[in-house]
Amino acid sequence: xxxxxxxxxxxxxxxxxxxxxxxxxxxxxxxxxxxxxxxxxxxxxxxxxxxxxxxxxxxxxxxxxxxxxxxxxxxxxxxxxxxxxxxxxxxxxxxxxxxxxxxxxxxxxxxxxxxxxxxxxxxxxxxxxxxxxxxxxxxxxxxxxxxxxxxxxxxxxxxxxxxxxxxxxxxxxxxxxxxxxxxxxxxxxxxxxxxxxxxxxxxxxxxxxxxxxxxxxxxxxxxxxxxxxxxxxxxxxxxxxxxxxxxxxxxxxxxxxxxxxxxxxxxxxxxxxxxxxxxxxxxxxxxxxxxxxxxxxxxxxxxxxxxxxxxxxxxxxxxxxxxxxxxxxxxxxxxxxxxxxxxxxxxxxxxxxxxxxxxxxxxxxxxxxxxxxxxxxxxxxxxxxxxxxxxxxxxxxxxxxxxxxxxxxxxxxxxxxxxxxxxxx
Amino acid sequence: xxxxxxxxxxxxxxxxxxxxxxxxxxxxxxxxxxxxxxxxxxxxxxxxxxxxxxxxxxxxxxxxxxxxxxxxxxxxxxxxxxxxxxxxxxxxxxxxxxxxxxxxxxxxxxxxxxxxxxxxxxxxxxxxxxxxxxxxxxxxxxxxxxxxxxxxxxxxxxxxxxxxxxxxxxxxxxxxxxxxxxxxxxxxxxxxxxxxxxxxxxxxxxxxxxxxxxxxxxxxxxxxxxxxxxxxxxxxxxxxxxxxxxxxxxxxxxxxxxxxxxxxxxxxxxxxxxxxxxxxxxxxxxxxxxxxxxxxxxxxxxxxxxxxxxxxxxxxxxxxxxxxxxxxxxxxxxxxxxxxxxxxxxxxxxxxxxxxxxxxxxxxxxxxxxxxxxxxxxxxxxxxxxxxxxxxxxxxxxxxxxxxxxxxxxxxxxxxxxxxxxxxx
Numbered sequence: 001x002x003x004x005x006x007x008x009x010x011x012x013x014x015x016x017x018x019x020x021x022x023x024x025x026x027x028x029x030x031x032x033x034x035x036x037x038x039x040x041x042x043x044x045x046x047x048x049x050x051x052x053x054x055x056x057x058x059x060x061x062x063x064x065x066x067x068x069x070x071x072x073x074x075x076x077x078x079x080x081x082x083x084x085x086x087x088x089x090x091x092x093x094x095x096x097x098x099x100x101x102x103x104x105x106x107x108x109x110x111x112x113x114x115x116x117x118x119x120x121x122x123x124x125x126x127x128x129x130x131x132x133x134x135x136x137x138x139x140x141x142x143x144x145x146x147x148x149x150x151x152x153x154x155x156x157x158x159x160x161x162x163x164x165x166x167x168x169x170x171x172x173x174x175x176x177x178x179x180x181x182x183x184x185x186x187x188x189x190x191x192x193x194x195x196x197x198x199x200x201x202x203x204x205x206x207x208x209x210x211x212x213x214x215x216x217x218x219x220x221x222x223x224x225x226x227x228x229x230x231x232x233x234x235x236x237x238x239x240x241x242x243x244x245x246x247x248x249x250x251x252x253x254x255x256x257x258x259x260x261x262x263x264x265x266x267x268x269x270x271x272x273x274x275x276x277x278x279x280x281x282x283x284x285x286x287x288x289x290x291x292x293x294x295x296x297x298x299x300x301x302x303x304x305x306x307x308x309x310x311x312x313x314x315x316x317x318x319x320x321x322x323x324x325x326x327x328x329x330x331x332x333x334x335x336x337x338x339x340x341x342x343x344x345x346x347x348x349x350x351x352x353x354x355x356x357x358x359x360x361x362x363x364x365x366x367x368x369x370x371x372x373x374x375x376x377x378x379x380x381x382x383x384x385x386x387x388x389x390x391x392x393x394x395x396x397x398x399x400x401x402x403x404x405x406x407x408x409x410x411x412x413x414x415x416x417x418x419x420x421x422x423x424x425x
Numbered sequence: 426x427x428x429x430x431x432x433x434x435x436x437x438x439x440x441x442x443x444x445x446x447x448x449x450x451x452x453x454x455x456x457x458x459x460x461x462x463x464x465x466x467x468x469x470x471x472x473x474x475x476x477x478x479x480x481x482x483x484x485x486x487x488x489x490x491x492x493x494x495x496x497x498x499x500x501x502x503x504x505x506x507x508x509x510x511x512x513x514x515x516x517x518x519x520x521x522x523x524x525x526x527x528x529x530x531x532x533x534x535x536x537x538x539x540x541x542x543x544x545x546x547x548x549x550x551x552x553x554x555x556x557x558x559x560x561x562x563x564x565x566x567x568x569x570x571x572x573x574x575x576x577x578x579x580x581x582x583x584x585x586x587x588x589x590x591x592x593x594x595x596x597x598x599x600x601x602x603x604x605x606x607x608x609x610x611x612x613x614x615x616x617x618x619x620x621x622x623x624x625x626x627x628x629x630x631x632x633x634x635x636x637x638x639x640x641x642x643x644x645x646x647x648x649x650x651x652x653x654x655x656x657x658x659x660x661x662x663x664x665x666x667x668x669x670x671x672x673x674x675x676x677x678x679x680x681x682x683x684x685x686x687x688x689x690x691x692x693x694x695x696x697x698x699x700x701x702x703x704x705x706x707x708x709x710x711x712x713x714x715x716x717x718x719x720x721x722x723x724x725x726x727x728x729x730x731x732x733x734x735x736x737x738x739x740x741x742x743x744x745x746x747x748x749x750x751x752x753x754x755x756x757x758x759x760x761x762x763x764x765x766x767x768x769x770x771x772x773x774x775x776x777x778x779x780x781x782x783x784x785x786x787x788x789x790x791x792x793x794x795x796x797x798x799x800x801x802x803x804x805x806x807x808x809x810x811x812x813x814x815x816x817x818x819x820x821x822x823x824x825x826x827x828x829x830x831x832x833x834x835x836x837x838x839x840x841x842x843x844x845x846x847x848x849x850x
Contacts, residue, residue, distance in 0.1 A: 306825035376801035387812030
């Protein structure tokens with residue numbers, strides 16, 4: 001039994017490791033097109049910011065670790081350019097053909113737009129970050145433009161501002177973070193502007209044409225599906241690979257995981273494409289287990305994410321009111337501000353927004369902004385969404401309280417109480 | 426319609442406020458036997474520690490606020506000493522009789538043991554804290570003994586140590602925090618000892634007889650039920666007032682809330698007595714709403730709590746393995762240690778313990794120790810317990826991740842993964 005994994009970052013290595021646990025005797029090979037495996041791409045903005053001192057600090061495991069500790073063969077700089085599934089063969093760029101019994105496709109995503117301008121940078125791979133660092137050191141630009149208001153764009157704007165550049169953030173829509181949600185956007189824009197970032201919403205621009213010493217193109221990604229699509233794997237409505245809850249593609253014995261494939265949204269029930277590292281890990285484990293012969297399922301995503309923007313924590317999960325309406329719900333939204341812990345423990349303000357469905361009274365989503373206390377609130381909602389919890393049950397959750405850590409009336413529950421009143425009115 | 430509320434702290438004021446919202450025209454009276462209402466008793470240890478500078482800082486609202494803003498009459502220093510339910514009458518210590526249509530009993534709890542020694546203190550009421558402060562200022566004791574390893578005892582030991590006293594903590598059982606759980610106890614004891622607190626477990630002592638400049642008696646509380654029991658209200662198996670999920674006692678029209686009554690445990694389904702401020706607030710709101718004519722239910726408690734012990738955050742929810750076994754489950758327990766966020770954001774170690782039932786695979790409880798990241802983990806489990814979530818679903822919750830706030834493989838989910846392996850083995 002030979003399991004071939006394509007992609008050596010989050011999803012691929014999770015799949016390979018899990019497959020090894022399930023089947024101690026299978027032959028497991030991982031092909032990675034880049035030079036490095038197992039690096040935390042989520043840390044690249046912090047390399048730019050200076051919190052991380054080198055790419056090497058972001059590398060979790062080296063190839064030798066997988067070879068030695070997990071008996072998994074790793075081949076870097078080895079891009080798979082074709083798959084002949086009838087013959088169970090993957091073809092490398094070198095022309096080498098590799099047979100497989102099971103294939104796990106974890107080839108990730110890539111920037112949808114590519115620039116050749118030496119002034120325009122992406123922040124997608126380790127190589128992107130190194131090129132950017134080199135440019136910053138050599139050219140010492142005084143101004144930067146960031147294009148794209150997703151989390152990478154927001155982190156990049158924060159990092160460049162922290163390095164002292166004058167920063168302009170361009171975003172083509174009116175709301176940030178891929179969340180049609182004026183409330184969240186307002187909080188983030190306020191904070192960015194307080195920190196001196198010039199924010200331009202609803203203003204599509206051409207990164208190449210911007211007048212700035214440096215441009216970060218943080219616009220959309222595109223899933224790496226072409227090779228597998230060519231081999232006959234079906235794509236979903238989003239253009240990413242369609243997979244079953246077993247993480248199997250339409251090709252029997254070919255699994256997919258991570259940024260290249262879709263996932264079921266736990267609230268809407270629809271297949272969505274939300275490329276995130278944590279999701280990649282979870283998908284990878286399920287794909288790896290099933291490739292090795294188990295029958296596990298991936299329960300889907302809620303689109304939970306958190307980002308630090310100029311010191312503000314902004315987190316979302318589930319559906320915004322606008323998204324919920326589009327998915328056929330009758331959403332009701334409550335927003336409250338409250339102290340995250342006792343005043344005498346310097347509790348700062350946290351903003352909580354909850355969305356529920358008027359008919360079913362089911363909780364649909366949340367956004368939270370504030371400080372360190374944001375994680376606790378957003379994850380509590382994420383758990384509730386996984387359970388398809390109704391607003392009543394949510395309002396009664398027995399949350400932890402002590403003055404150094406929380407508020408006796410948690411803003412989350414105060415907000416849930418308001419939501420109940422709106423649902424009843 | 427006249428609603429009389431007995432007790433002017435957490436449960437009583439929540440009940441009165443909620444009743445006012447439900448019925449704008451009812452007459453609402455609150456009787457409080459002490460001098461102050463609406464003070465955060467949970468803050469008393471932080472007054473001792475110095476984080477809070479005066480009792481007044483712990484007062485959330487003054488009587489005038491309730492009178493003016495909510496049309497609720499407040500009478501302090503007014504103890505209800507008898508209830509004649511046949512006549513719908515409460516009797517004050519002064520002899521005054523007060524008629525009611527609905528009664529909400531929120532009389533709290535009191536120390537089970539009372540000492541007359543000037544060296545022995547409680548930390549239960551505002552008056553206790555003031556007497557203690559006065560003694561510390563006057564006598565300047567160099568040594569202190571704390572009796573009781575519940576959260577008050579642990580907070581008191583922390584506070585006195587922070588003030589420079591030599592502190593000994595005595596606890597009559599082998600495990601702390603009312604949680605038969607050697608893992609949690611070990612973490613807490615290690616931390617206390619690192620901070621120079623002398624911990625003596627499994628050593629029953631008489632507070633009066635201890636050799637120390639100051640003794641804090643933080644042993645058990647007893648619910649204030651006698652007056653209502655005398656009036657005919659039924660007590661539960663724990664000795665606290667038995668209530669329906671509507672928070673109604675066995676006397677029609679008499680509700681109870683807070684530290685004087687029992688609550689259904691969401692995991693075991695049994696009635697338990699776990700006096701905590703957050704629970705008191707939730708119960709109070711339900712009792713107040715129902716006293717004013719609504720039909721709401723209180724969904725129960727999970728025993729969630731968090732405490733800061735010498736800088737360590739220790740939190741529990743649901744059942745420990747030992748408690749679960751006693752409740753008829755077949756518990757399986759996993760423990761992991763992991764970083765709460767990225768190393769380059771100074772992520773510190775967090776310890777997570779999860780308990781699930783082998784047969785149903787339902788999650789039963791958790792304990793978490795560490796730093797600021799503890800709240801997020803324990804509350805996520807609290808939400809899962811409210812939903813009666815199974816371990817598989819829990820392991821797949823879409824938690825938030827970004828390097829400044831969380832770990833890509835959250836210790837909570839890593840622990841859940843281990844739990845699944847144990848359940849499958």
